Amino acid sequence: MQEIQFGTTLYVGDESLKRLSDFRNEKILIVTDSFIASSELLSHIKSYIDSGNETMVFSEVIPDPPIDNIVAGLESSKDFSATILLAIGGGSAIDAAKAMLYFGKLTDRFHGIRFVTIPTTSGTGSEVTNFSIITDKEKGTKYPLITDQILPDEAILDSGLVAGLPPKQTADTGIDVLTHAIEAYVSTSANDISDALSEKAIRCVFTYLERAYKDGKDKVAREKMHMASTMAGMAFNTASLGLNHGIAHAAGARWHIPHGRINGILLPNVIRYNAGIMEGDYRKNTSPAAKRYAEIAKFLGLNAGNAQMGVRSLVNAILALEKSLSIPKSLSEWGVNKEQFESDKNVIAEAALADRCTATNPIVPTKEDIIRVLGKSFK
Missing domain, CATH: 1.20.1090.10 (Dehydroquinate synthase-like - alpha domain)
Structure with missing residues (x-):
């Protein structure tokens, strides 16, 4: 017997970012990288979030996120009490958010939190998977973290966000x-x-x-x-x-x-x-x-x-x-x-x-x- 489940709700097509405007009175922890955080892209995405929500941005994700990057994200947001975890970026940002979610759940930090992803590249598929890849820099090794606990609840697929991706x-x-x-x-x-x-x-x-x-x-x-x-x-x-x-x-x-x-x-x-x-x-x-x-x-x-x-x-x-x-x-x-x-x-x-x-x-x-x-x- 093989169990097959697709637990992620997809929002696709033009204006799919309008899904963010449905959030009310939430505390939204945004996980992304410094490039996106300093670009118009993040401002564009945040413009869909109602002002009645509180947001916090962790923008220190680096490519092939190592364990200490995950720890830094958890530490910086420990007093925020997020109700929504919103990952914005490519595979590294989404993988980092997944690892934060996993370890946050282990310590009961993220109990009942909703996990939403917005991919800004067309490649990893991480927005719909229970995979996360974490790097051990000292050993030069990547470790797959595979568990349904990190499967995103929602993924917003707006192809307009990748229009500027370099060749x-x-x-x-x-x-x-x-x-x-x-x-x-x-x-x-x-x-x-x-x-x-x-x-x-x-x-x-x-x-x-x-x-x-x-x-x-x-x-x-x-x-x-x-x-x-x-x-x-x-x-x-x-x-x-x-x-x-x-x-x-x-x-x-x-x-x-x-x-x-x-x-x-x-x-x-x-x-x-x-x-x-x-x-x-x-x-x-x-x-x-x-x-x-x-x-x-x-x-x-x-x-x-x-x-x-x-x-x-x-x-x-x-x-x-x-x-x-x-x-x-x-x-x-x-x-x-x-x-x-x-x-x-x-x-x-x-x-x-x-x-x-x-x-x-x-x-x-x-x-x-x-x-x-x-x-x-x-x-």
């Missing part, structure tokens, strides 16, 4: 959407519902991501990618992820590579590994996962006469898309040098094996397998 961030977050959807599709916990969400998200990425990258004011492309991010989040919140994210959490923290970008670098080789053809010999017998990848190729209209052809077509399509987005082809192209790679590969492989996302990968990897994937992705 590089558009590319990185968009490839994160693609990785979420593909990993959920081939996950050992995949089901018909997660498949439907994954398929729609994948189609949207291949149709609209390059458009959004080339023209950030393309309203249709922005809207489609914003919804694709949420659909992919719903898919992996149901089916979980896989080895791609297991490695990305470990390698991204150690080598300070943006999450979407490290996912993009790894994705072609993780697909090849899971399909049983990492060495590039498409004549070899493939794994059962290859059929799932071939299904993706088929619904994208790619050449998929058999499983091997489907995997090759999908990998080539991903490489072509990433090239159009200026995603680096390898870790070395990003800037990881040989000495760093050799020094860190064993630690990264061990962390990836222990990562909870790896548990639902379609192939059970060994440490040696992960090092091989890293090696292919380094060159």
Whole structure:
């Protein structure tokens, strides 16, 4: 038996921010980063909040939030007695708010609080998931926090908030959407519902991501990618992820590579590994996962006469898309040098094996397998 639930209420479309005007006599703790806090974006969002509400802003969230960042947020708001926790930003801000919520509930600080998210990027899907990624800076490791206690109650999806996202961030977050959807599709916990969400998200990425990258004011492309991010989040919140994210959490923290970008670098080789053809010999017998990848190729209209052809077509399509987005082809192209790679590969492989996302990968990897994937992705 598998339990499937979608506990987040979505507010979508034009003027979805009007949902904030429904709040009355609340104490709203806003969690965001310094960039958003100092921009017109926060003022624009706050303009929808009735003056009868009391607000407090914690704006010290940093990328890949570490534990001390979470502690700082809890400490600064300890006397505020918030009734609504409002996370505004990308994955880091929402993840930080989730971790604050989790530890706040443990200490009964946030008993009965409502959790609302407003994503300002189209990538993490964090607005609808029970995942949060926290970084241990000393160890150079990211830890997934996975519990329904941090699932947002509401998510406000206003694609107008991402219209100004720079091309590089558009590319990185968009490839994160693609990785979420593909990993959920081939996950050992995949089901018909997660498949439907994954398929729609994948189609949207291949149709609209390059458009959004080339023209950030393309309203249709922005809207489609914003919804694709949420659909992919719903898919992996149901089916979980896989080895791609297991490695990305470990390698991204150690080598300070943006999450979407490290996912993009790894994705072609993780697909090849899971399909049983990492060495590039498409004549070899493939794994059962290859059929799932071939299904993706088929619904994208790619050449998929058999499983091997489907995997090759999908990998080539991903490489072509990433090239159009200026995603680096390898870790070395990003800037990881040989000495760093050799020094860190064993630690990264061990962390990836222990990562909870790896548990639902379609192939059970060994440490040696992960090092091989890293090696292919380094060159």
